[in-house]
Amino acid sequence: MPGNRPITLRDLLTFRMGFGQIMGPPDALPIQKAVRERQIMSLGPPKPPTPHAPDEWIRRFATLPLMYQPGERWMYNTGSYVLGVLIERASGQPLEAFFRERIFEPLGMKDTGFSVPAEKLDRLATSYWPNAETGALEIHDGVADSQWSRPPAFPDGGAGLVSTIDDYLAFGQMMLDKGKHGRERILWRPSVEVMTTDHLTPEQKAVSGFLPGYWDSRGWGFGVSIVTRRDDVAAVPGRFGWDGGYGTSWYSDPREDMVAILMTQRAGFPLFSRVYLDFWTSVYQAIDD
Structure with missing residues (x-):
């Protein structure tokens, strides 16, 4: 058709x-x-x-x-x-x-890229993956033979960057500050606003399968998930970010003026883990009135 x-x-x-x-x-x-x-x-x-x-x-x-x-x-x-x-x-x-010129260098993200230089490999963390039958953690990506020890054939626009908590925080803070990094503007403010607005209609959500009930309290902007309804202590409407398949979770929360990032060594969407739930609950419990 x-x-x-x-x-x-x-x-x-x-x-x-x-x-x-x-x-x-x-x-x-x-x-x-x-x-x-x-x-x-x-x-x-x-x-x-x-x-x-x-x-x-x-x-x-x-x-x-x-x-x-x-x-x-x-x-x-x-x-x-x-x-x-x-x-x-x-x-x-x-x-x-392009990423380095437009994003990484202006934000001071010196440790972010599609591969890790040989002199920095000792800082790379081993990635683990649960065995489908036993649930036991097994090495998914080591260090010496890591897929990040060499540039990829296909630099993926949707995944594959390796980074550090400091670099990730610089990006999350820039997004929270509507495109500014210190006195420098990385993105136009209206661009960030449209990036972090829910663009999905109720009809589209009704036919878009993902996780059970996900769209009941979530929306989608330009590459980021957006909380649209408060259904637990950490789900603040307007909070935006994403949970990565290699065990990372980042969200910037304009209402609380906060950026929080969880990095684990367990591959698999962290939404399914107790660590994820405990982390985000603890983050919001720590906020002063």
């Missing part, structure tokens, strides 16, 4: 391009097999994410049909992959070089 309209930049930013990860068994649908055969998307913590350079990745991706019409529903997180390729082509420079 032909698309009812072209995919827009806003569709990519809001994950409404009509293609994304399917949360379920990896072989349930033919499109999942086609994705795996083309090696363009990971179905779990990527190692490696994809062996293809950006131009080859987008060529392979373009051979697939959309799963849904553009704008019909939210789907995680292929829009960011496409955005990364688009940024490279629009800027005329590699994605990491």
